[in-house]
Amino acid sequence: MNPASLEARDAQSVIHGLTNLKRHLELGPTVIERGHGVWVTDNHGREYLEAMSGLWCISLGYGEQRLAAVAAKQMAQLAYYPLISHKSHPAAIELAEKLLVIAPAPMSRVWFANSGSEANDCAVRLAWYYWNAVGKPAKRKLLAHRQSYHGNTIASASLSGVSYNHAGFGLPLPGFLHVACPHFYRGAKPDESESAFTQRLLADLEARILFEGADTIAAFFTEPIIAAGGVIVPPAGYFDGLQALLKKHDILLVCDEVVTGFARTGHMFGSTAMNIVPDMLVCAKGLSGAYIPISALMINERVFQAIARQSDELGVFGLTMTYCGHPVASAVAREAIRIYETEDFPARVRRLEAPFLGGLRELASHPLVGEVRGMGLLAGVELVRSKVMREPFDENQKIGAVCAAICEKHGLILRAIGDTLALCPPLVISEAEIAELLKRLRLALDETAATLRV
Numbered sequence: 001m002n003p004a005s006l007e008a009r010d011a012q013s014v015i016h017g018l019t020n021l022k023r024h025l026e027l028g029p030t031v032i033e034r035g036h037g038v039w040v041t042d043n044h045g046r047e048y049l050e051a052m053s054g055l056w057c058i059s060l061g062y063g064e065q066r067l068a069a070v071a072a073k074q075m076a077q078l079a080y081y082p083l084i085s086h087k088s089h090p091a092a093i094e095l096a097e098k099l100l101v102i103a104p105a106p107m108s109r110v111w112f113a114n115s116g117s118e119a120n121d122c123a124v125r126l127a128w129y130y131w132n133a134v135g136k137p138a139k140r141k142l143l144a145h146r147q148s149y150h151g152n153t154i155a156s157a158s159l160s161g162v163s164y165n166h167a168g169f170g171l172p173l174p175g176f177l178h179v180a181c182p183h184f185y186r187g188a189k190p191d192e193s194e195s196a197f198t199q200r201l202l203a204d205l206e207a208r209i210l211f212e213g214a215d216t217i218a219a220f221f222t223e224p225i226i227a228a229g230g231v232i233v234p235p236a237g238y239f240d241g242l243q244a245l246l247k248k249h250d251i252l253l254v255c256d257e258v259v260t261g262f263a264r265t266g267h268m269f270g271s272t273a274m275n276i277v278p279d280m281l282v283c284a285k286g287l288s289g290a291y292i293p294i295s296a297l298m299i300n301e302r303v304f305q306a307i308a309r310q311s312d313e314l315g316v317f318g319l320t321m322t323y324c325g326h327p328v329a330s331a332v333a334r335e336a337i338r339i340y341e342t343e344d345f346p347a348r349v350r351r352l353e354a355p356f357l358g359g360l361r362e363l364a365s366h367p368l369v370g371e372v373r374g375m376g377l378l379a380g381v382e383l384v385r386s387k388v389m390r391e392p393f394d395e396n397q398k399i400g401a402v403c404a405a406i407c408e409k410h411g412l413i414l415r416a417i418g419d420t421l422a423l424c425p426p427l428v429i430s431e432a433e434i435a436e437l438l439k440r441l442r443l444a445l446d447e448t449a450a451t452l453r454v
């Protein structure tokens, strides 16, 4: 690396997440300088089709001038005001009102934060506050799925069921418990039907609740589709059974829609797609189309009434962060929702699901592809050593990463999650761009297979 290059300067100055920090000193980064629609360009002028929306987030694509214009206008008018101590501003009010109207289940109030991690962290805090308020302070434990991803603050990393969040950090914290991931392809026993698999998982979950004691469990966190854990779509009936169990044992349900919110699945929220009626709902990413950091936590009337009573008793609701409901972020998010609605992005995604997922499913006949799964414009393609036996590759071969690197060589950016290739293109992608994505992916799969043969 030329020491004056952006690559070398990055290696000498920036710490990168989900990166081998030592190897990064030799490899340096791919430096992306600009974007338009689903395309990004690096500092050497190479163009890539960004099939991961950056990090599952730039839903309206790059270069959306309406969002830039709203941000500039709001910055000029009121760049900042806090939401503490009975103060407010129109941008937060308008966004909160809109979220309550489009929420997939009856919701009563909105709490704003800056990232999905923070909003999940706040949801943990609110679950604890809620159970204190209703006189059940022993309900403290939190349940989530193995392989789920809920973020990277201490609480949200503890909720996450992926080991890279925990290893080396001494996490999860005590009281954050993980149950089986509802992934039929990987979790089913030989000859087990999908419904038998679902029933087994739910029976195991109930046994776990009874073992821990329902009177010690505050909430269950779930994504409608487990995204960063490998794009796993739980089987039909799973969420019905899960919700019945949580109701029976009086455990709050928090739905993490950080990836699935805002039309990603072909519905405004994944909860609608999966028939989930949560007590709290977390959204971020697509909320502002990633043009600016903002997240929201919606809570239902049951939770709101209890926390309002408790804050009255304590004199104050002791939760705040400087940038909660930042006016610029709120205005951008409100505009993003206007675009999702006026251009009917849920319908657009439902229309594009056939060419996108259908095209990926055609790859299921490829010798490396074990399972293609997904919904709307969200998909996972799992690579396997043996299709018949569903035998995975040796982890050390890092086949997913090898294939993702070959994709990048062909101008396609996706993300390897273990040996699953995750795809989550901007919702503005056209049919022609989907065809291009599929062409490049097939080419990369063929090349990956060829490297294995030599």
Ligand SMILES: Cc1ncc(COP(=O)(O)O)c(C=O)c1O
Pocket (backbone or CB within 6 Å): 055, 056, 114, 115, 116, 117, 118, 120, 149, 150, 151, 152, 223, 227, 228, 256, 257, 258, 259, 284, 285
């Ligand atoms: C489902 C889910 N929840 C929470 C988060 C954390 O959001 P953030 O990275 O904005 O903190 C993510 C991030 O990918 C996510 O996928």
